[in-house]
Amino acid sequence: MRLYNQRIDNVLAVVTLIFLAVFPLLASDFRVELMGKFLVYALFALSLNLVWGYTGLLSLGHAVFFGLGGYMLGLAYSLQNGVPPFMSRFGIEEIPLVMRPLESVPLALLLGILVPGVVAGLIGYFIFTSKVSGTYFSIITLALAMLFEMFVVNMQAYTGGFNGLMGLPRFPVNGEPLPLTTYYFIVLGVTALAYLFTKWLMETHFGKVVKSIREHESRIQFFGYNPARFKIFVFTVSGMLAGLSGMLYVPMNGFISPQDVGVVMSTSVVVWLAIGGRGTLMGPVLGALAVNWLSNLLSEQYPTLWQLFLGAVVVLIVLFLPNGLYGTLEHWWKERSLHRAEKETKAVLLTESKVDLKKARWRA
Amino acid sequence: MSGYILETEGLTVQFGGFQAISNLDFRVKKGELRVILGPNGAGKTTLMDLITGKTKPTSGTIRYDGKDITGLEPYETARLGIGRKFQNPHVFDKMTVLENLEVAFRGYHRVFSALFYRKNAEIKDRMAEILSVINLKDKAEQLAANLSHGERQWLEIGMLLAQDPQLIILDEPTAGMTAEETCKTGELIQSVFRGRTAIVVEHDMAFVRQIAQVVTVLHQGKLLAEGTLAEIENNPKVQEVYLKGDVDA
């Protein structure tokens, strides 16, 4: 039975992977860059999926972690040639002490994962050890996203303000920026690894506990599990993954701005997951890719209409297809294979039971 | 002191102005099968909530195996060896029968041990054993949501077996069961939970007659009477409050 279920997930994953790997051969550079960006979004969606899809915590401010990671790397690149113009404009002559570590790109890469993780851990610790409900958590994360965006815009001397950080290179190795295709494959590779990591994590005992927390938090306590610890752990890991995606974003996109780290980005990723199907593996990936491609194609011509449409789709999905598009598909497939398997088992049992009855009579 | 697995002393819990449990001294010996009776609102479930930590007492102490457990959280009491079965089977619908049992299995509570848990042969054997005891072997891969009500009750009992607690609290375990299922549950409780201590909250008098050794009757949060079923049934105070006019059976 597992086999039937695994198959559709894995088959789809492999097919998608092949398609994505072959994509640079088929598409223009411009399109490849877009796909690369959307892959980063898919990774971002996978990170939210950990906390929302599997643990049931709707974070409406996940872009904060994305942004922390992205800005770490973005600032690191900006500082490579001494004090950047957006700082010197404000009379800053020297790189501030707090930013010194970012002068080293490898260190920045590490910080871009650790800092979001630590922040997530702290927030998680504060919130999950109290008896605060899920809705409170959601609004708090929303407020956090709003605040973070304001903060980044306000600290213009240090962050480039409203315009963000621009002209960022594509992951230079030994001084030479990587060609687009190479970097695209790096992004694809990392995303694939993250996918496998999520898959592994959710199939462990840990994953079972986390899914039980989503389903019935008080009940799982009676089996000895402290939900707070598990939530904090998942949230921290998710924060780190989101930070990683933020970092991958910077070389692909060339710039990062406050719009990428606040309310709009946070709510967008929620939309991709809702439509694709949270709590599944391929749902976030497909949702992120599909919605973003459609967005790209349609929103130039009909920006407002497209957003309108998205809003309506979200409402409809919540009402009628709560598992999302892919999630509903997976669910239907699972049910279908279960019925098949049941029929088989019944057939087997029928033949067996005749034999058993004879045995039973003897035992009695 | 020794020989008692559970003791409460002066246990009181107050909600607003209402005392759900009032100065209760309650003791259960190791290995006993104690039944708790009482009309609705007597405080039976509240007492269970207090013992397991779901509700915190306003005053008084609770001791488990000599250790003070007053004010602990449910996950802490569970780790100490107190298991609980609820009236409405609280199984995890979205997981399979086997997964439900695995989750209940003792010893993998810490995040890191949960991450690196391996289903070794010992666990596999135990699972198989439990599955045949609760008669769900052929439904091991079924989602719990697809089971019948009686099967869900048994799954929950199976989960308790997997949890391997020393003190088991059963809150109306036969609710919604047929007479046959009830009888089977009685047998299950007596055989499978032998050697452990069980506290059973019940209403079904036929079931109570089947399993009861010592019976405690609660009324309005206080201890009304305690003794064997025969003693209880003949106790005039009990008759006045509970059994008189009660056509339960």
Next chain:
Amino acid sequence: MVMQQIADGLGVAGVLAIAALGLGIVFGVMKIINMAHGELIMIGAYTTYMVCTVGHLSYYAGMVASFLVAAAVGLLMERFILRRLYGRPLETLLATFGLSIFLQQFIRLVFGPDGKSVSSPFQGTWMIGDVAIPLFRLFIVIVAIVMILVTAWVMFRTRFGMQLRAVTQNRSMSECLGLNTSRIDALTFAFGAGLAGLAGAVLAPIKTVSPSMGLDYLIDSFMVVVLGGIGSLAGTALGSGLLGESNQLMTAFISETGAKMIVFLLVILVIRFRPEGLFRMERR
């Protein structure tokens, strides 16, 4: 100097009080957070714009219209969406979130993205010594106080209010007693939405009316509800006073971002250590 800031903060507090009242009542009775609350405020503001600036009717007409239009939208929301999601708070959150996007874009489509303005019906200021209080801000405070009193009257002196309180405290029991909880839900939500619309109406003359004006107020209203305690009217009043004033004072002396951050931290602390709210009133 400080006094002036306090006076300025009154207007902010007043708007917040009306908006938070709406959110709080819905949260208390139905246990849901309406993510489209900000958009209902926005719809109220646009209604006032239509009635006053375009229709040239009196401001009072604008206020009434805003309340009614927002209440009507709320009723539709409840009837067609929220009712189906009863008992699932996260789903409700998500659905109202989708709705907020929809409403924002819908208004943007109809009115365009540019801000609109509504002229203030009361020009002029009241001078108390050195402190200037614009008359309109005073008006807002009066409206806020009136609405709180009206709500209190409805809650504690009418039959409907009694039913509302019953449902807040024990929904299933109320149903057993024969209360039509879905009707109560619908009316409660409509009332909360109407209050949001009214908040938009008083906001329109002092802030530019734009499709995205609502988000700030959603979060601020939520914070007031947390600080003041759910279901507590006095708490809402005091909470909005506290939030409005401290925001104003800190913005003047630190910066807007700094002010918001401090308030946010305060709210986190309250949620963590005193989840029943700062102004704990005995609820019977």
